[in-house]
Amino acid sequence: MATYRIEGEDWPSDHPQLQDVLRKAYERKLRPACLCLPPFPAMYLVQYQGRILAKRMPNTGGHHASACESYEPPAELSGLGQVLGSAIQENVDDGQVLLKFDFSLKKLGAKTAPEPSGVVADSVKTESSKLTLLATLHYLWDQAGFTRWSPAMENKRHWGVVRKYLLEAAADKATKSEPLSDLLFIPESFQAERKEAIAQARRVFMSRFAAQNKSARKLMLMIGEIKDMGAARYGYKITLKHLPDCALFLDEKSFNRFTKRYALELGLWTAVENSHLMAIATVSVDAAGVCHLEEIALMPVTERWIPFENADERALLDKLSTSGRRFTKGLRYNLGTHKPLAVAVLQDTTPKPTALYISHGVADYQAELQELIRDSELASWIWDPNTQALDALPA
Structure with missing residues (x-):
């Protein structure tokens, strides 16, 4: 307190x-x-x-x-240090945070329904001075507090809580042209007795993005949990939980690129029981009110809604959670996957917090990891999954 x-x-x-x-x-x-x-x-x-x-x-x-x-935790231990002050500019005088994106919130050129619009970006090329889609999700997730964990949080996170704090995190954020909350749609928890009211609120929000100008259409930013995906009558569709009657449509070429680009994330979602697969996407709405996917990024999270990149991270996070530890998860933002970062920072060690790292054995990675540890003021702990059992955590 x-x-x-x-x-x-x-x-x-x-x-x-x-x-x-x-x-x-x-x-x-x-x-x-x-x-x-x-x-x-x-x-x-x-x-x-x-x-x-x-x-x-x-x-x-x-x-x-x-x-x-x-x-x-120190921003330089994650990808946050790369974007603070450039892609993320905080003004304490008016309480607003200006965000700069490397993805477009407008779609140029005309397309008519029901042809699926949009090309799914592979997000391989990034610019450190702007936020990618995934980095935007990382930032909002971090600001909403879902990178933090303490034993008191057990069994207290569900979609209603996630949505509430994501919207609160977005409330004081803005793009160059308008408040982020005017662009961001996060589906409400489905309630049968409120089905019509929820659908009407969604239609009102999305009506502002319905295609009117054929030369430049405004895009909506959407965050939700993937439920399923597959073939549609024309092309393919992705369905989000709590949004069963409003799928996101895309063409076959884009769908194939999507499944190839996010094979790891989709594989983790399939393999890790009780995990959730979060999506952030830019979406266009045609004159008929149909949603078309323009660009998407995925982020697997554990059953406790903590993001993870691979099976080793998930094993470490689960060990920390079930051991009753208090920690903050580090996120990559725009940082390349070949760059080291602190997977988590333990906040219950004394006399100072301890940064936790996972070693991958690659020479360049190891050299950069040692430099990161050397420059940090925190204590450090390294786990090599290939040679060490995950047992002795810092006391």
């Missing part, structure tokens, strides 16, 4: 009057101090759905105590 100091008075985060105090501080543009660790890092305030939220100042995550909810 956090405690904030505002004008000399200390306020626990569960204090019944805290919202009133934060609102007055927000109106006066005051900076609360988080009392987790001297010299008590400053916070800034943002407004979301009528509530005032305290957020850590940019690049200060490491200034907080490792047990504090505002703690963040």
Whole structure:
């Protein structure tokens, strides 16, 4: 539980009057101090759905105590350090975060329904100064808190919780032209008694993207969990959970590229029981209200909704979770798969957090890994799955 100091008075985060105090501080543009660790890092305030939220100042995550909810592992241990300040620009004066994307939110050229539009990008080429689709999902997942784990979170994550905090994470983000929340669609949890109301809300949101201008169509950004995929009457379709009556259509060539590009992620989803396969996509909506896939990226997550890249990461994350450890998962963002990163940072070790790495045995990778460890202020732990059993975690 956090405690904030505002004008000399200390306020626990569960204090019944805290919202009133934060609102007055927000109106006066005051900076609360988080009392987790001297010299008590400053916070800034943002407004979301009528509530005032305290957020850590940019690049200060490491200034907080490792047990504090505002703690963040050093950005250079993941792919976050590559995009902070360039693709992600945080303005503490107005509480807005400007995001720069390397994918388009407009579709040029005319196509008529029901022909599936869109080419699925393989996202191999990236630009560190802009966010790829996958990096955008990584950022929102991180901001929503689903890279963090503690024993108290067991059995408390489900789609309704995931959706709520992803939308909250997007609330203070914007593109160059408009708020991210105006572009982002995340399906509600399906409820039979609210079926029609949910469908109507979806139609209203998507109607803003329905094809009107043949020369440039606005695209929607969609996040959801893959349910299934396969042949449609014309081409192929991908269906998301909680969105059974609104599939995403694409042509055969794009579908084949999609399954080839994401063979690893699809394989992990098939092989790892109880895992979820998250998708982020740009989607066009034709005049008939049919959704067509333009570009997509996938991210497997464990049954606890923690992202993982391969079987070794999943084994380590499951070991940490079932051992009652408290940690933050590192994400790759735009960082190439040949580059090392801290798979997770344990926040329950003393006297300082411990970065966990997985060794892959390739000479160049090993050299860069050792350099990353040498430059880090955190303690380090390395696991080589080819030679070591996964048993002795840092105490």
